[in-house]
Amino acid sequence: MNKLKVAELFAGVGGFRLGLEKSNFEVIWSNQWEPSTKKQHASLVYENRFGKDNHSNIDIEQVKTSEIPYHDLLVGGFPCQDYSVATTLHNSKGLIGKKGVLWWSIHRILKEKKNPPKYLFLENVDRLLKSPVKQRGRDFAVMLKSLDELGYAVEWRVINAAEYGMPQRRRRIFFIGYHKST
Numbered sequence: 001m002n003k004l005k006v007a008e009l010f011a012g013v014g015g016f017r018l019g020l021e022k023s024n025f026e027v028i029w030s031n032q033w034e035p036s037t038k039k040q041h042a043s044l045v046y047e048n049r050f051g052k053d054n055h056s057n058i059d060i061e062q063v064k065t066s067e068i069p070y071h072d073l074l075v076g077g078f079p080c081q082d083y084s085v086a087t088t089l090h091n092s093k094g095l096i097g098k099k100g101v102l103w104w105s106i107h108r109i110l111k112e113k114k115n116p117p118k119y120l121f122l123e124n125v126d127r128l129l130k131s132p133v134k135q136r137g138r139d140f141a142v143m144l145k146s147l148d149e150l151g152y153a154v155e156w157r158v159i160n161a162a163e164y165g166m167p168q169r170r171r172r173i174f175f176i177g178y179h180k181s182t
């Protein structure tokens with residue numbers, strides 16, 4: 001059976017990759033870059049664990065779409081700081097925040113790919129559903145609408161890790177999408 005090829009954005013230390021490779025997926029390209037940080041700790045951990053081959057430690061906004069190889073599945077836990085409980089809901093910036101705008105890098109890549117990936121698997125904090133405070137749910141609706149306009153059918157769920165045996169309440173929203181042409 002052929003393995004599905006995966007491009008991993010906002011890779012962190014490789015959590016998505018660990019799970020995917022155990023399930024017969026092949027990560028062929030990854031990117032991890034932390035804005036405003038001199039030492040790229042997460043990328044260094046990723047490279048130590050998986051090697052430097054096909055790993056990019058460049059701001060995703062500076063990576064040309066043509067440099068990302070063809071892939072079947074695009075995955076990523078895009079930055080959550082502008083939606084997270086780490087800041088007050090009133091002060092969260094959502095899609096216009098310093099890291100919230102990185103959602104548009106996903107959009108750009110999907111839009112510019114001549115052969116867009118067949119599938120998407122994205123993750124973020126559940127507070128994304130309430131962002132921004134003055135228009136609750138707007139950011140999430142913008143994301144879903146933009147994916148629809150790019151030809152993707154998307155389902156989403158909020159999953160709490162505590163319901164799966166983890167020792168903490170960790171609610172995350174997962175997007176699963178497929179290109180309507182598949």
